[in-house]
Amino acid sequence: MFAHTCTACSTRYLIFPSQVTGIRNSAEGVTVDFICWCDAPQSQVTGKAAERRSREAVAA
Structure with missing residues (x-):
């Protein structure tokens, strides 16, 4: 379970494992694809x- 602010409805929701539609690795980090409570497809890295890139962006 994790929290996510939806780009479609702008609401912050808890996302449960039953909403996850895919998980993939990339150079940016682990991308989790899921369906928001408003039925909009979403993803979160x-x-x-991803943490390393976040820290580098703050330091710059």
């Missing part, structure tokens, strides 16, 4: 690579 997470993982160590």
Whole structure:
């Protein structure tokens, strides 16, 4: 479970495992695809690579 602010309805929701439609690795990090409570397809990048990029952006 994780929290996400939907880009379609602008509401912050808890996303449960039953809403996840896919998980994939990329250079940016782990991308989790899921369906929001408003039925909009969404994705969120997470993982160590995403955290590293976040810290680098703050330091710049």
